Amino acid sequence: MERRKPLNQMSAKKRAELAGQGRPVWSTLARVPFSPARDTTRHATLDRKPAKATGPDAATVALVIERDRGCCVRCGRYVAGGVRGRDFSIQHRRARGAGGTRRADTNGPQSLIVLCGSATTGCHDHVERNRVEARGFGWAVRQSDDPAVVPVRHAVHGLVLLSADGSFTPCRVVAS
Template sequence: MSQPDRETCRLVDHRDGLRCVRCGRSLYGVAASRHHRRRRSQSSKDAVHNVENLILLCGTGSTGCHGYAHEHPAEAYEAGWLVHSWDDPLEVPVRSWRGLLLLDADGGTTTVMRTSQTDMKAVA
């Protein structure tokens, strides 16, 4: 299975601040992964590892927020942690501990809506 290149990893890690996108947990020294918003099997080889298709989540595919996203697909699609095969990850915002964000291909974000501290307690 192919992996994102170093520059893509650097851009994703920097954009997400080495924190889990869902809960905001620092990922220093804990199990974490770069999660594909549009599943690998649904992406072209050219787009599977695009920066806008990857987010940092704590845990693995079966633990932490990464596992949560896969166990709760309806919520994950609504939150943008998963993206349908027919959607463009550039156009689907991600619900993050920082707010609702559009991800770009260069490792940047555009804030669609900020998240309050009260909202964050509901995620954690």
């Protein structure tokens, strides 16, 4: 059976009244008892440290999107008008690891590319699932490699080297 309308939030006045009577008021969001002394806002808060920012800053993201002309590096589809994280992603060519990294160039433009989709859809998913192919085309690099010297097969620009200033340099393929 479906509800016709969502459940209403308990008002701050009602929470304070119940807490004043010594009755515990539980928050389903935080799974901890509500305490008026700790929280007088609409929702109880979680007692944990805020997540540290391990990704690139907004200026770097804008620079990468501009360099890639708002297109997916793998397929060339225009994605800049979409929602980041759903329609497109800023992919680290050299993985930053679960806890982040201390390497300054990991969040630099030479290490970032635009891919369509999220980590489970589109070209971003393809790159994550096919690491050997991704390394062959420069969409991913090993931890020991410098992203600035590993060429990228770019759907819009061709084979290029990405630089720290947000530009790129075309590479010439030398026949052996």
